[in-house]
Every structure is written in C-alpha cells, then in structure tokens.
Amino acid sequence: MTVPTPFGIYVHVPFCASRCGYCDFNTYTASELDGSGASPDGWLEAVRRELALARRTVGDRPVETVFVGGGTPSLIGAGRLGAVLDSVRDEFGLAPGAEVTTESNPESTSPEFFDGLVEAGFTRVSLGMQSAAPHVLRILDRRHTPGRAVEAALEARRAGIGHVNLDLIYATPGETTDDLRSSVEAVLTASVDHVSAYSLIVEDGTALARRVTRGELPAPDDDVAAERYELIDDLLTAAGLGWYEVSNWASSADAGCRHNLGYWLDGDWWGAGPGAHSHVAGTRWWNVKHPARYASMLADGVSPELDREVLTPDEQHTERVMLRLRLASGLPLELLDGPARAEAARAAEDGLLTLAGGRAVLTRRGRLLADRLVQDLLLASESAGAPADTPA
Numbered sequence: 001m002t003v004p005t006p007f008g009i010y011v012h013v014p015f016c017a018s019r020c021g022y023c024d025f026n027t028y029t030a031s032e033l034d035g036s037g038a039s040p041d042g043w044l045e046a047v048r049r050e051l052a053l054a055r056r057t058v059g060d061r062p063v064e065t066v067f068v069g070g071g072t073p074s075l076i077g078a079g080r081l082g083a084v085l086d087s088v089r090d091e092f093g094l095a096p097g098a099e100v101t102t103e104s105n106p107e108s109t110s111p112e113f114f115d116g117l118v119e120a121g122f123t124r125v126s127l128g129m130q131s132a133a134p135h136v137l138r139i140l141d142r143r144h145t146p147g148r149a150v151e152a153a154l155e156a157r158r159a160g161i162g163h164v165n166l167d168l169i170y171a172t173p174g175e176t177t178d179d180l181r182s183s184v185e186a187v188l189t190a191s192v193d194h195v196s197a198y199s200l201i202v203e204d205g206t207a208l209a210r211r212v213t214r215g216e217l218p219a220p221d222d223d224v225a226a227e228r229y230e231l232i233d234d235l236l237t238a239a240g241l242g243w244y245e246v247s248n249w250a251s252s253a254d255a256g257c258r259h260n261l262g263y264w265l266d267g268d269w270w271g272a273g274p275g276a277h278s279h280v281a282g283t284r285w286w287n288v289k290h291p292a293r294y295a296s297m298l299a300d301g302v303s304p305e306l307d308r309e310v311l312t313p314d315e316q317h318t319e320r321v322m323l324r325l326r327l328a329s330g331l332p333l334e335l336l337d338g339p340a341r342a343e344a345a346r347a348a349e350d351g352l353l354t355l356a357g358g359r360a361v362l363t364r365r366g367r368l369l370a371d372r373l374v375q376d377l378l379l380a381s382e383s384a385g386a387p388a389d390t391p392a
Contacts, residue, residue: 007062007064008063008067019207020140020142021208023206042295043273046295048087049299050272054091062095063095066100074103101257104152129168130168132147132182139173146186150190157191163193166195167198168196169198170232177227199225230364244329275288285307285308344377
C-alpha cells in the first residue's frame with residue numbers, strides 16, 4: 001500500500017515593524033506599504049481566498065502541519081492568526097495531532113497573545129532571539145531587549161504552548177565566544193524543547209551587506225563560525241538537546257519541527273501569501289511578492305502565482321541527497337549510485353561520515369562540511385556519467 005505524501009500549509013505574513021539589516025525575506029514595513037492599499041485585514045481576506053483555491057486544486061488532503069512565517073506573524077495579533085487557522089480547518093480540516101506553528105517576534109508578544117494562540121489551536125511557537133548580547137542585536141538591527149526572548153518563551157510555556165523554539169544567529173561581526181556562550185546559556189533557562197542556530201550569512205542587497213562592502217563591518221569568518229557551531233553543539237548536547245538536522249536541536253523526536261521535516265523529506269505543501277513557495281508532486285511554484293498585487297489578483301479571481309517549475313528527475317535526486325544528508329537520520333545509500341557510494345566510503349575514511357544500517361550519517365566534523373560533501377557525492381556520479389537514482 002502506498003503511504004500518502006505528508007501535506008502541510010505554509011502561510012507567509014509579509015509585515016514587519018522594522019527591517020533587520022541581515023534580512024532578505026519578502027517583508028514590508030508600514031512606511032514601505034504606505035499608499036499601496038495593503039493591510040493586515042486585506043492580507044487575511046486574500047489568504048482565505050488562496051486557501052479556497054488550494055482546496056479546489058489539491059482536493060481532500062487533511063493538513064498535517066501548518067507553519068505561519070514571515071515577516072512578523074505576531075505583529076498581526078492572535079485573532080488574525082486564529083482566523084488563518086480557522087480557514088485551514090474550513091477548507092481542508094486538520095489531521096489528528098496536527099502540528100500548528102507560528103513564528104513570533106519577542107517584542108510583539110505577551111501572555112495574552114500566547115493565551116490567544118492556545119485558544120486558536122496553535123501547538124508550537126518559534127521565537128526570534130538571535131542573541132542575548134546587546135551589541136550583537138544592534139549590529140543585526142534587532143529591536144527586542146536582550147532578556148525579552150527568554151521571557152516570551154517562558155510566557156508561551158505557561159500559556160500551554162506544547163513546543164517552543166528559540167532561534168540563534170552566530171558568528172555576527174563583533175560577537176565574542178563569551179557572547180555566544182551567554183546567549184546559549186540564556187536559551188537553556190527558557191525551558192524550550194527546540195533550538196535553531198544559523199551562521200550569519202551576508203545576503204546581497206541587504207543593509208548588512210552594504211555595511212560590509214563599505215568596510216564598516218568585517219565579513220563573517222568561516223573558521224570562527226565553525227568554532228561557534230561546535231560550542232553551540234557542545235552546550236545543547238550537554239543540556240539534553242540532540243541535533244536532528246545540521247542547524248536544529250530538539251529534546252526528543254516529538255519536539256522536532258514536523259513541518260520542516262516535510263520540506264526535507266519530500267513532503268507536499270501549499271504556500272499561501274505574498275511570495276510564498278509551494279511544492280506538490282514534483283512541481284514548485286511561487287506567488288507574486290507585493291501584498292497589494294497579491295490581494296488584488298485574488299480579489300479578481302486570478303491565481304497569484306508568479307512562476308513555476310517542474311523538477312526533473314536529476315533535480316529531484318539532487319535535492320534528496322542534499323536534504324537527507326543534513327538529517328541525523330542520514331542519507332539512504334540506496335539513493336547513491338556506485339561512484340557516489342565509493343565517494344561516501346572515502347568521506348567515512350576521512351571522518352566526515354559514518355556508514356551503518358544502509359545510511360550515511362554526518363559526523364560533527366562532517367556537519368561543518370555538509371555542503372562540500374553533497375557536491376562531492378553528486379560530482380562523483382556526474383564524473384562517472386552515471387544517471388541519477390530516482391527511487392520512489
């Protein structure tokens with residue numbers, strides 16, 4: 001019997017109170033939207049229309065995960081977030097035990113906000129902490145106070161949110177090892193069961209990139225980032241949070257983010273909202289970015305889709321190798337042809353992989369070189385002229 005492909009809903013909230021210097025997401029401040037006619041209520045109505053479109057397109061598929069991201073979802077309030085979830089229920093229904101997550105900015109949350117999320121049916125909250133060091137937050141243009149993220153996480157727990165994540169960014173220019181250690185130690189006082197930690201990437205077109213180009217800030221250092229990653233892993237592992245994806249740690253299997261696992265394990269998802277991306281059965285598409293145009297198209301009965309692509313078997317294979325290798329569950333060796341398996345064996349001899357139970361699993365040193373390892377495995381197949389394995 002064929003196992004149904006997991007199906008999730010992603011909802012993109014494009015609104016932010018201010019723009020962080022490192023951010024290149026599809027977000028807009030109030031001043032950037034002034035005069036465009038875009039508003040949270042207009043966005044909500046457009047999302048409802050897109051969810052109805054999704055239901056007509058994919059049919060009866062109970063939703064196993066919902067993830068509201070941004071932007072700053074907490075900025076629109078628990079009432080609107082609850083209305084989004086009601087629309088998902090109305091159109092699709094939620095599978096028993098569905099995971100329902102929203103991202104939140106610590107400064108736009110409160111005990112009442114979290115109470116509203118629980119009442120609406122949210123089961124998980126992801127809070128953007130980034131750092132506990134004031135000068136690091138300033139470099140990142142984050143406006144929350146250093147202690148607010150931990151306080152918000154504790155409020156979420158007290159309200160009855162079952163799973164709480166805190167995000168960290170490390171290797172920011174000006175951050176010291178002690179800064180990072182203090183940040184992780186602060187996370188561990190918050191009773192969270194999930195931590196995500198990402199090395200700072202200077203994205204083209206951002207305010208941070210312009211500062212680096214002008215010489216105001218040094219570019220992040222790869223060696224420093226590697227050392228900081230190892231420190232994070234040491235501290236979280238000692239506290240009982242194990243890695244299950246290169247940048248994510250959880251206290252148990254139940255605490256892992258099921259929505260993200262859907263991305264990493266060939267799931268299907270519909271992305272609703274301005275600029276949101278979707279993937280169903282090997283086809284990927286994405287929406288127009290501006291909230292006003294997005295809402296206008298749906299009001300006119302037109303799909304907000306901007307463009308799409310059908311993934312070739314080789315592209316699907318590349319993504320399977322790239323994403324599965326990043327997971328602690330490992331890359332099934334059956335996905336690799338002979339030359340790639342030989343390359344995996346060489347990586348194991350170099351201490352980058354362990355090979356057991358028919359899977360290749362990254363060592364900690366391998367985690368630091370995961371992108372290079374993926375390239376080596378794929379190039380081994382290409383060099384041998386072998387076709388990509390694309391098992392069902």
